[in-house]
Amino acid sequence: LNIIQFQWLAFFTLWVVKFLDWLFPGRAAGRLTLPLAQVLQNRAKYQLRYGTLAALFLVLIAFTDQYHLLFAAFLLVWLSLAPLVRLLARQNWPEAGISLVKLALLVVPAGVAFSPVMLGIIRDARSGAFLDTENNLIKGLDLWSLFNPWGIGSDGKSLQLERFRFPDPVYYYSIGWWVILGLALVAAWKLRAARSWAFLALATAVLALGGSLIISDLETGLPLPGRLVSEIPVLKVMHYAWRWLLVASLGLAVASAYGVSWLRQKFLDRPTPVETAPRRKQIIARTKYAALPVLVLICLTALQPFPVAWEKWVVPPAPAVFGGNVLTQPGALLELPFSEHNRDKADNMRYQTSHNRPIVGGYMARQVLIDYAASPFAFFYEEYPVASRDVIPVSPEGARSMLAYYNFGYMLLYKDNLDNKRQERFRQIIEQTLGPVKTACTYEDAQVLACPVVPPQTAVPFLALTKGWYNAEAENGGQRWLRGQEGYLGMFVPATGTYKLNFEGAAYRNGRQLVVEVDGQPQAQVTIQPDRQDYSIELKITGGSHIIRLYSPEPTDRPSNHGTPSDTRTLTLLFSKLNLVKS
Numbered sequence: 001l002n003i004i005q006f007q008w009l010a011f012f013t014l015w016v017v018k019f020l021d022w023l024f025p026g027r028a029a030g031r032l033t034l035p036l037a038q039v040l041q042n043r044a045k046y047q048l049r050y051g052t053l054a055a056l057f058l059v060l061i062a063f064t065d066q067y068h069l070l071f072a073a074f075l076l077v078w079l080s081l082a083p084l085v086r087l088l089a090r091q092n093w094p095e096a097g098i099s100l101v102k103l104a105l106l107v108v109p110a111g112v113a114f115s116p117v118m119l120g121i122i123r124d125a126r127s128g129a130f131l132d133t134e135n136n137l138i139k140g141l142d143l144w145s146l147f148n149p150w151g152i153g154s155d156g157k158s159l160q161l162e163r164f165r166f167p168d169p170v171y172y173y174s175i176g177w178w179v180i181l182g183l184a185l186v187a188a189w190k191l192r193a194a195r196s197w198a199f200l201a202l203a204t205a206v207l208a209l210g211g212s213l214i215i216s217d218l219e220t221g222l223p224l225p226g227r228l229v230s231e232i233p234v235l236k237v238m239h240y241a242w243r244w245l246l247v248a249s250l251g252l253a254v255a256s257a258y259g260v261s262w263l264r265q266k267f268l269d270r271p272t273p274v275e276t277a278p279r280r281k282q283i284i285a286r287t288k289y290a291a292l293p294v295l296v297l298i299c300l301t302a303l304q305p306f307p308v309a310w311e312k313w314v315v316p317p318a319p320a321v322f323g324g325n326v327l328t329q330p331g332a333l334l335e336l337p338f339s340e341h342n343r344d345k346a347d348n349m350r351y352q353t354s355h356n357r358p359i360v361g362g363y364m365a366r367q368v369l370i371d372y373a374a375s376p377f378a379f380f381y382e383e384y385p386v387a388s389r390d391v392i393p394v395s396p397e398g399a400r401s402m403l404a405y406y407n408f409g410y411m412l413l414y415k416d417n418l419d420n421k422r423q424e425r426f427r428q429i430i431e432q433t434l435g436p437v438k439t440a441c442t443y444e445d446a447q448v449l450a451c452p453v454v455p456p457q458t459a460v461p462f463l464a465l466t467k468g469w470y471n472a473e474a475e476n477g478g479q480r481w482l483r484g485q486e487g488y489l490g491m492f493v494p495a496t497g498t499y500k501l502n503f504e505g506a507a508y509r510n511g512r513q514l515v516v517e518v519d520g521q522p523q524a525q526v527t528i529q530p531d532r533q534d535y536s537i538e539l540k541i542t543g544g545s546h547i548i549r550l551y552s553p554e555p556t557d558r559p560s561n562h563g564t565p566s567d568t569r570t571l572t573l574l575f576s577k578l579n580l581v582k583s
Contacts, residue, residue, distance in 0.1 A: 005064045006246060012057035012072055013250060016079060019050035019106070023099055024083040031193070047102065055109045062114040069110075070234070071247050076103070078200055140210020140226060140241035142217060147181070179298050183259030184252050194258035201251030208248060210241035239365055256299070264292060318354040321412070321448045329452045331409020332358035336426045337418070338380040339373065347414075357409070375545050376402055376490035379464040380433075382425055389478030391465070391503075392489075392578045398462030399433040402492040402545070404455035413449040459494035461580040466490050466547075470569060476504065476532070479576035481569065484556055489548040491518075491580065496542045498583040506532045508557055508571040517549040528552075528573055538583065550575075 021028040028039045028046075061068045080103055087096040188198035211227035213220045229235045238244075268288045321327065333355070335348050346363040361372070378384060379399060386394075403411075411434065413426050427437055427449075434440040434451050441451035468487030469480045480487075493499055501516065507528040516524040516537055524537045552572035559567035 008057050008060040009068050015050050015054035019054050022046040055106050058110040059113050062110045138240050141208050143215045146205055180256045184255035187255050187258035190262050191258050194255050197251045197255040201248045204244040204248040208242050208244040318351050319448045321450050322354040326443050329409045331407045334408050334411045336413045374466045374547050376462055376464045376492045378466045378490050387472035389474045390472045391480040391575050392463050394432050397456040397460050400456050401459040401494055402462050403453045408453045411451045416447045462492040463580050464490040476576045481571050482573050484570045485572055486551045491546045491548050493541050499539050499541055500581050500583050501537045503578045504576045505535050506574040512552050512554045515551040519546050
C-alpha cells in the first residue's frame with residue numbers, strides 16, 4: 001500500500017517544473033510566452049509559491065515511501081541539470097550559485113521533518129541488535145514487456161504502474177497502449193520541450209531492465225546500466241529494478257501529453273478554409289470536438305481497470321488464543337509451520353500486534369543473512385528427516401533446553417491452512433519436543449494448538465541434521481553417509497565450555513581425513529579409517545547455537561565404480577551414534 005501512493009510524486013514534479021520555470025532567467029518567458037520584464041517583476045513571488053508547494057509534497061513523499069524519495073531526488077536533478085549547465089556554460093557564477101542554494105532549500109523541510117526517523121534508523125542499524133540482511137538486485141524486466149500491453153514472461157510485467165501485482169485473467173489487446181507510446185514518440189520528434197521527458201522515460205525504463213538484458217525470459221548476460229547503479233552507495237538500496245518504471249511512467253505520461261498538444265495544434269485547431277461547403281464544415285467541426293475525447297478514451301483503455309472482490313481485502317480477526325488468559329506463561333512464540341516463506345509470515349507479524357511477544361522470522365523485503373535451516377532450529381522444519389533409527393537420536397531434552405535458553409514460552413501450531421497430513425507431521429514435532437499433545441498442550445481450537453515449553457531440569461546440548469546427508473540406513477542403530485565431501489549439523493550448547501563430539505565412523509574404501517569446523521572455523525582434524533571405530537573430538541564452544549561442518553578433503557568415490565552399478569552415490573565418510581556431551 002505504501003508504493004501505490006504515487007500522486008505525491010506527480011504533484012512534486014508538477015510544482016518543481018513550475019518552480020524551475022521561474023528560477024532560471026528566460027525559462028518562464030520562453031515556456032509561458034511572457035515578457036521578460038514581467039517575469040523578472042514576479043519572479044520572487046512565484047519562486048516562493050511553487051517552491052513551497054514542491055517542498056510540501058517532498059515532505060509527504062518522505063513519510064510515504066523512501067523509494068519515492070529517491071525518485072524525487074532523481075527527478076529534481078534530472079529536471080534542473082540542463083538549465084544549471086547552461087548557466088555554468090555562460091559563466092554566470094552568481095546566478096548559478098543562487099539557483100543551487102534555492103534548489104537545496106527545497107529539501108530542507110523534508111530533511112528537518114524526516115530527520116528523527118532517519119536518525120532512529122541509523123541508531124538502530126548501528127546498535128547491532130538487528131541481523132544483517134542481503135540486498136541482491138532482483139533481475140529486471142523482460143525487454144519485450146516494455147512494448148507489450150499485457151506483459152510478458154513468468155511475471156507478466158509491463159510498463160504500467162505495478163498492475164502486474166494483481167492477477168488479471170482477462171488481459172486483452174489494448175490499442176491504447178500503442179497510442180500512448182506513439183504520442184510520446186511524436187512529441188519527442190517534433191517538440192524540444194518533450195524530449196527531456198521522453199529521455200527520462202527511456203533512461204529509467206533501461207534501468208528497470210536490471211543488471212543484464214533478458215529477452216523473452218532468456219537471460220542474455222549482456223550487462224546494462226542497472227548493474228552500475230546497483231553499486232552506487234545510495235542507489236544500491238534498490239531491490240527490485242522494475243520500480244524505476246514509476247519514474248518511466250511519469251516521463252511517458254508527460255511526453256504523451258505533449259504529443260496530444262502537438263496533435264491538437266497541428267490538426268484540430270487548424271481553421272477550416274472559407275470555401276468549405278457548409279455541410280462539410282459542420283462535419284469537420286463535429287470531428288474536431290469529438291477527436292480529443294475519443295483520443296483520451298483510447299488512451300484510458302490501456303489501463304484496463306477491473307474490479308477486485310471486496311472480500312479479498314477483509315482482514316480476519318486474530319486467533320482467539322491471543323485473547324483472554326490463555327497464554328499465561330511469559331516468553332517468545334515458536335510458530336509452526338516454521339519454514340514458511342516471507343510472505344506467509346506476514347500473518348504472524350500481524351498477530352504479534354495482539355500478543356506482543358517475540359517471534360521467529362517475519363515478512364522482510366531483504367533476505368536475512370541467517371539460515372535457520374542450517375541451525376539447530378532445522379529440527380522444527382516440516383521437511384526435517386525423521387527415521388526410527390538415525391545417526392542422531394531425537395532428544396526432547398535437548399530441544400527443550402534450546403527453547404528455554406532462548407526464552408520460548410509456547411509452541412503454536414496454526415492448523416487452519418494445513419491439511420490433516422501436514423497437521424499430523426507438526427504434531428509429531430511437538431510430541432518429539434514436549435511430549436504427548438494430550439498432556440503437553442493446554443489449548444486447542446479449530447485454528448490454533450498451543451503448547452507451553454517446560455524447561456528440563458538440567459540443560460543439555462542438542463544436535464540436528466541439516467544439509468549434506470544421504471538418507472538414513474537402519475544398520476548399526478541408524479547411520480548416514482555424507483553427500484559428497486561435506487555435511488552439516490545444527491548445534492546448541494547451553495553454556496560456554498569444552499564439549500566432546502562422539503560418533504562411530506568409517507571411511508569409504510580408504511582412510512580419509514575429517515575436518516570439523518564450527519561456524520566456519522576449523523577446530524579439529526582426525527583420520528577416519530575404513531573399519532568402523534569410535535571417535536571423540538574435543539570442541540571449545542560458546543553458549544548458544546552454532547553450525548558444524550564435517551568435511552572430507554579427499555575426492556569422493558562411487559560404489560558403481562566397484563561392482564555395484566546401481567549405487568551411484570558419491571561417498572566419503574559414514575557416521576552413526578552422533579552425540580554431543582559436556583567434557
